[in-house]
Amino acid sequence: MSKDRDVLTGVHFLNGDDAIAEGALAAGCRFFAGYPITPATEIAERMAKRLPEVSGVYIQMEDEIASMAAVLGASWGGNKSMTATSGPGFSLMMENIGLGMMMETPCVVVNIMRGGPSTGLPTLVGQGDVMQARWGSHGDYGVIALTPSSPQEAFDMTIEAFSLSERYRIPVIVLSDELIGHMYERVVIPEKKFLPRIRRRKPRKAPSEHLPFQGGEDLVPPMACAGEGYRLHVTGLTHDEKGYPVISAEAQERLVRRLCDKIRKHAAEIIRIEEEGTEDAEIIVVAYGCVARSARESVNMARKSGRRVGFLRLLTVWPFPEERIRELAANGVKGFVVPEVNYGQIAGEVERCAVGRDVLMVGLMGGAVHTPEIILEAIEEMA
Amino acid sequence: MRYKLVELEPFQPEETQRKIDETHGLHPDDQYLKPGRIPHIWCPGCGLGIVLSAFIKGLDSTEIPIDNCAVVSGIGCTGRVAGYLNMDTYHTTHGRAIPFATGLKLAKPEMQVVVFSGDGDLFAIGGNHLIHAARRNMDLTVICVNNFNYGMTGGQAGPTTHMGAKTVTTPYGNCEYPFNLTHLAYASGAVYVARWTSFHARYLIESIQKCFAKKGFKFIEVLTPCPTGYGRPNRLGSGLDQMKVYRDNSEIRNHINPMEADSELRGPIVVGEFVDEEKPTFLDRYEEGVLSKARSG
Numbered sequence: 001m002s003k004d005r006d007v008l009t010g011v012h013f014l015n016g017d018d019a020i021a022e023g024a025l026a027a028g029c030r031f032f033a034g035y036p037i038t039p040a041t042e043i044a045e046r047m048a049k050r051l052p053e054v055s056g057v058y059i060q061m062e063d064e065i066a067s068m069a070a071v072l073g074a075s076w077g078g079n080k081s082m083t084a085t086s087g088p089g090f091s092l093m094m095e096n097i098g099l100g101m102m103m104e105t106p107c108v109v110v111n112i113m114r115g116g117p118s119t120g121l122p123t124l125v126g127q128g129d130v131m132q133a134r135w136g137s138h139g140d141y142g143v144i145a146l147t148p149s150s151p152q153e154a155f156d157m158t159i160e161a162f163s164l165s166e167r168y169r170i171p172v173i174v175l176s177d178e179l180i181g182h183m184y185e186r187v188v189i190p191e192k193k194f195l196p197r198i199r200r201r202k203p204r205k206a207p208s209e210h211l212p213f214q215g216g217e218d219l220v221p222p223m224a225c226a227g228e229g230y231r232l233h234v235t236g237l238t239h240d241e242k243g244y245p246v247i248s249a250e251a252q253e254r255l256v257r258r259l260c261d262k263i264r265k266h267a268a269e270i271i272r273i274e275e276e277g278t279e280d281a282e283i284i285v286v287a288y289g290c291v292a293r294s295a296r297e298s299v300n301m302a303r304k305s306g307r308r309v310g311f312l313r314l315l316t317v318w319p320f321p322e323e324r325i326r327e328l329a330a331n332g333v334k335g336f337v338v339p340e341v342n343y344g345q346i347a348g349e350v351e352r353c354a355v356g357r358d359v360l361m362v363g364l365m366g367g368a369v370h371t372p373e374i375i376l377e378a379i380e381e382m383a
Numbered sequence: 384m385r386y387k388l389v390e391l392e393p394f395q396p397e398e399t400q401r402k403i404d405e406t407h408g409l410h411p412d413d414q415y416l417k418p419g420r421i422p423h424i425w426c427p428g429c430g431l432g433i434v435l436s437a438f439i440k441g442l443d444s445t446e447i448p449i450d451n452c453a454v455v456s457g458i459g460c461t462g463r464v465a466g467y468l469n470m471d472t473y474h475t476t477h478g479r480a481i482p483f484a485t486g487l488k489l490a491k492p493e494m495q496v497v498v499f500s501g502d503g504d505l506f507a508i509g510g511n512h513l514i515h516a517a518r519r520n521m522d523l524t525v526i527c528v529n530n531f532n533y534g535m536t537g538g539q540a541g542p543t544t545h546m547g548a549k550t551v552t553t554p555y556g557n558c559e560y561p562f563n564l565t566h567l568a569y570a571s572g573a574v575y576v577a578r579w580t581s582f583h584a585r586y587l588i589e590s591i592q593k594c595f596a597k598k599g600f601k602f603i604e605v606l607t608p609c610p611t612g613y614g615r616p617n618r619l620g621s622g623l624d625q626m627k628v629y630r631d632n633s634e635i636r637n638h639i640n641p642m643e644a645d646s647e648l649r650g651p652i653v654v655g656e657f658v659d660e661e662k663p664t665f666l667d668r669y670e671e672g673v674l675s676k677a678r679s680g
Contacts, residue, residue: 031490033482052677057489057669061482062515069479069512070486073455076473077490099476226471226487227494229450233417233466235474244420245466245474 006054007192014187016154016180017042017084020110021050022189023158024082028197029108030056031081033070035063035089038122039178040112043084064089068096068109071171075100075107076234078225080162084110086178087129088119090136097171098137099236101259104213104221106165106200108158110174112181113289115341115366125178126366127289127341133173134318140256142263144270145173145318147288151185157315163198164270168262169220175317177341179290179369207231213255214241219262263319272315273324277303281310282334283382286325286350288314290369291339298375307383317346325353333357337378339370358382415439415449417469424463426534428614428622430581430607434528435464437584438499441591452495455484457504459535460609461528464499478509481516484523492666495524495595502529503541506562510542517571517600519665524594524601527564530609538612545648549616564604565641569658574599576641576658580606582629583654590656599664606646606654617648628652 007026014022021043024032032047034040044060051058057074061067067083074081085093090111100107115121116128129136133145144164148154158174165172201222203210207230215221224230237245238252263270276299278284283302287295292313302309312328314321325336335358338347347361362378364370402409404419413421416439425431442452449470456465458477465472475483480498488496498505505513505527516523532550533539540550540557543564547556569576575597579587587605594601608614608625619625632650636643637657644653663671 031486033486049677052669052673053680055674055678059485059489059665061485062511065479066482066485066512066515069475069482070489072475073473073483073486073488074490075486076471077487077494079490081486081490095476096479099479103473226453227450227491231417231450231470231472233472233474235466236476237474244417 007195008189009191010189012187012189013184014151015042015182015184016148016151016176017112017182018046019151019155019187020084020158020174020176021046022187023155024108024162025050025054026155026189026192026195027080027159027162029080029082029162030054031071031074031079032056032058032083033061033067033074033081034083034085035061035067037086037089039114039181040084040086040089040110042181043110043112064092065095068093068100071107072096072100072103072105075105076226080106080166082108082110084112086112086114086122087116087126090129090132094132094136098139098141100171101137101141102236103234104169104223104259105171106169106223107171108161108165108174109171110158110176113175113177121367123178124367125290125341125369127177127291128345128366129175130317130342130345133175141259142170142261143173143318144168144170144263144316145175147175147314147317148180149289149292149313150180151183152187153315154180155187155189159195163196166198166200167220168266169200169223170263175289177290203230211241212243213239215258215262219258219265267319270316271319271321273321274313274315276311278310278312278328280308282308283337283379284310284312284328284333285337285339285375285379286312286314286346287339288317288346291341294370294372295339295375297372298379301372301376302379307379309379314346320349322353325350329354329357335359335382337362337375337382339375339378341366341369412436412439412443415442415469416467420467423467425460426611428608428610429460430530430605430622431460431464431528433581433584434526434587434605434607435467437587438526438591441588441595444588444592445595447495447595451493452497453487454497454499455480455487456498457500457509459501459504459533460530461499461501462504478504478507478512480504481509481512481523481525485516485521488522489666496522498523498525500527501534502527502531502543502564503533506564506567507542514567514571517568517573517602520572520574520599520662522598522600522664522666525603526591527602527604528607529564529604530607530613532609532613534609534612538609538616548613548648550613551616563641563644563646565602565644565657568602569641572600573602573658574660574662575601577602577656578604578606578644578646578654580629580633580652580654581608582626582633586635586654593659599662606652
């Protein structure tokens with residue numbers, strides 16, 4: 001029975017939080033450590049019920065710092081592991097997200113964004129953690145963050161997040177928001193055989209010859225877990241290919257450059273965007289997460305009234321699709337309209353790439369999402 | 384008289400160094416040390432080498448395969464222990480060794496997971512994690528090397544610094560009460576609690592052996608000299624002088640309530656095996672009270 005309960009094949013009516021939990025189980029996640037926080041608690045609640053059904057471990061830790069640390073520990077124990085939180089907890093997790101980047105530990109961190117800063121709006125939507133997801137822990141490292149726009153995507157993207165984390169050996173962030181987290185919609189869970197189940201690559205070399213932090217051409221080293229005879233030393237200090245601490249500029253250069261490059265050099269494989277009508281567009285609306293839903297509607301409204309407006313939706317906010325924005329900017333687009341529930345975090349990225357083009361940021365500080373009319377007004381202002 | 388004289392092989396420094404680099408070292412216990420990692424970074428007179436050696440001897444005397452044991456440590460002088468041991472070792476962030484070890488243990492229940500860290504790491508920045516892991520009776524062995532100060536950063540006061548003691552951040556003398564670590568661990572739910580000093584190496588080895596044979600949250604505090612960080616401002620002399628203090632002023636009192644276990648700067652220092660109880664662990668309870676119900680439901 002336990003084997004069959006991990007993928008609930010069928011059609012469901014789920015909110016985004018529950019869909020994320022089901023996505024995790026379908027991806028093979030067997031360990032969850034977390035701490036209650038609105039609006040992400042539903043994920044923990046569902047995992048508490050569901051993980052024991054598949055012989056997994058659910059543990060409520062004493063805080064988010066501990067949750068993130070336990071997730072890393074479980075990953076080194078060979079489990080696919082996950083935690084879920086919102087802004088204040090995400091801030092606490094930053095420390096060990098950095099450790100996860102340095103130790104190259106696959107795992108998934110879900111952030112159901114609410115209004116911030118600080119305690120902010122616990123029960124209401126926000127998108128203010130986009131830059132924190134990118135730069136939140138100190139130092140330099142590559143990041144992957146996925147932004148679902150529906151419960152179905154929350155399910156699909158959580159599976160994808162596990163695949164990417166196992167593939168690139170980093171904590172991958174599912175950067176959803178309160179609106180998607182609490183929105184109920186139809187979610188189709190496919191049969192297990194149609195779901196990807198990617199596992200971290202194992203070393204082929206014998207323990208005496210294995211260099212656990214040598215990236216190779218791919219820049220992603222294979223991973224030996226605890227108890228597999230490799231006797232690794234894994235540290236948050238700057239280390240050499242053996243994993244031994246080396247406090248020098250040369251070791252730092254080699255390691256940190258690889259931690260960044262393993263994502264940068266694979267950006268084209270990782271980045272997912274969706275475009276509608278961008279070929280002939282004068283104005284392009286760029287949106288992600290909950291806002292993408294109203295942005296799409298506003299684009300449809302504008303096109304009906306004859307305006308050449310395109311829509312670009314970010315399914316991955318990080319890595320950011322720099323190349324594509326540059327291309328579009330070079331192809332004679334007049335400008336970009338970027339609605340988001342913050343004061344211009346992704347709009348700044350768009351502007352950085354769309355040199356010389358008009359960029360209009362449509363901001364709400366949190367608590368509400370744009371109506372299509374608000375975005376339409378911005379499109380008309382630019383046109 | 385008959386003589387049998389043996390020709391000694393001439394000393395070959397390069398060959399010796401090669402052995403140290405590639406095959407750990409020349410002492411039998413060196414198989415437990417990672418190749419090429421020695422010499423360590425600890426100061427002369429530090430007690431950490433004794434504790435590390437006791438751990439190796441404790442582990443060696445058990446039947447536990449080395450690949451069935453993982454060591455997790457935090458940040459600080461003791462945090463560096465993990466890097467020297469030839470097994471799966473994880474050197475985590477400051478204070479977070481216990482929650483990392485919790486995740487590791489739950490993912491790999493068959494492994495022995497040992498947390499090796501200092502008093503500041505485990506009881507200041509990591510204090511909350513320690514009490515909660517003890518409360519859950521997580522199956523971990525925690526070896527806390529207590530040198531009464533933050534050694535790595537240059538001898539600042541911490542949660543164990545004695546009242547009145549001088550450190551670089553308490554130049555007028557410390558005005559805070561220190562924790563009694565054994566009392567705190569016991570009150571939080573630890574099933575095994577012992578305190579030794581680096582002078583009591585044999586007792587320490589026995590305690591470590593017991594921890595390997597016992598399930599639940601096990602806590603060993605080891606008082607060690609820190610002549611550089613703590614000894615100098617408090618005029619405690621060398622590491623050897625402090626070992627003499629441990630020898631002359633400590634008293635073994637087994638099975639007492641840890642609340643009564645004093646440890647003053649120049650003694651008296653109460654050491655011993657204070658607590659040894661049985662209680663189902665987190666995983667026992669999880670298996671019995673959660674997994675079995677979820678499976679049958």
